[in-house]
Amino acid sequence: MQVHSFLHSDTETYTHVLADVKQQVCAIIDPVLDFDAKSGRTRTTSVDEVVEFVKDHGWELVYIIETHAHADHISAAIHVKETLGGQLVIGQHITEVQKIFKQIFNFDTSFRTDASQFDILTDDGDTLALGGITITAMYVPGHTRADMAYLATDDEKTVVFVGDTLFAPDVGTARCDFPGGDAKTLYQSIAKLLELPEDTMMYLCHDYPSKGRKYCPTTTVAAQKLGNIHVKDGINEAEFVEMRERRDANLEMPRLIIPAVQVNIDAGHFPKPEDNGTRYLKVPINLLGE
Template sequence: MSEPLSPASVSSEPVRSEPLGCNPRVEPFFDPVTSTVTYVVHAGRGTACAIVDPVLDYDPKAGRTSTASADRVIAFVREHALSVQWLLETHAHADHLSAAPYLKAQLGGKIAIGEHIRTVQGVFRGVFNLGDTLAADGSQFDHLFTDGETFQVGDLTARALHVPGHTPADLAYHIGNCVFVGDTLFMPDVGSARCDFPGGDAHTLYRSARRLLDLPGDTRLFICHDYPPETPPDTRPPRFETTVEEERRGNIHLNERVSEDAFVAMRTARDRTLAMPNLILPSIQLNIRAGRLPEPESNGVRYLKIPLDAL
């Protein structure tokens, strides 16, 4: 497996603080099965849009995919006469399958992710012994973003921010006064993502989070997952929008009073107690392929691999 990115791999370039173009409208779609939030980002009816982290439903007991979650997104896009320009992945998720290819077939748009997906592909090509069946060059995606690259969603100007630590390839998308942070930060009472996947690193995640928390305090942050506390009296319904100021003051893992060394010690100890995500084996195999399903074999059935005693 490849070595984790060093903390120095996090860009030291400040994130531009002024709004990038006009501010977007954001429509969230929460999937309770995987605790994932898909976002549609747009400037109003009849405009271009981006879809962030779309979910393909998967029943692991039956080995069947379905599209109810993605179809809700499609219905919204069509109802508001939106034109899909981008299907944005924040990283190769380990907890849900991507619906990007299905949405592209229905609505159009380019599937994009960060350029460091090549590192992730190289690691998992070995884990799943994919050999020549997987090119570890990112070519499965329509576009690979570099850190700081700007792009358009219609009249909205967006910027890709490399925020590694959870995985080497994590991106956040800064659009207007909104940042779609992927798994870099969670809601303040949930904290931060694990760093024990191949190429993950707690020092790197801390510095990535600090890069985001240096943004103006009123910057809106949209979270990829929410895991509400289950112990009364702190239970609450799912939430997925916060602000930089709320995170600075109250994030239980990464608030402004927490040092890098303290965070790394906490995160390392916590990660040792965590089980693997329920859908990590199917999710990773598909998501490093931009969500594309394996080709059917001679009997017309598609197959995924399950490595035994390997992870």
């Protein structure tokens, strides 16, 4: 098993490539599309580095895995799929998120809330085969209702891709104030992750390093239990919930939440072009951010 991590500097997001190098197969986890919110222009410059990396190694892309419908970046899953193939994977509870945001964006009846835009829907305990690697889905809601972590195991080691649940120990944990989020649920989900063996490597979806620390895509269960500023050993559920809700009440909405969510719940598809050939996104006025 090999894991290679690529930092998208604009959104501080990590895209990971998980590979069985012997059988020449891989998965790409949480790919990011470049998006300039000022101009509304998209580019694939960053994700193409990942695509070229896979091509250069001669690996077959089997899965494109989304840990959840992200609110801080737009998924590049469609570009990756068109370029490399692969099946698009997300947790089955994405249907709940689709229903919530269909109402928020007032999408018409043509918008599907059955998750049929995706190829594979996972539930807690489901497994995917990637050569000699077994990928096991872990349902870890709280940040949203649909978050999944993915545990990858082969004969040599086990790693876990935690999505937006835990960040580096000096950063803490994910916010829970989006529609459908819940701090108590997140605490319980994190507890499941921290039950993994202490030497388990955790691959982060984001890193927001404190001053003087370089970006790093990984941490361990042991490091989280020892030093996570929000949920280290000794912090109970009530303390976490009080801290998380107080902190979330003062956070601004993510810079890209409005374009990101409406695209990501549709598996990375932008709306169809209108009669002038241009695609448009919607902006709800005075609805989010309270």
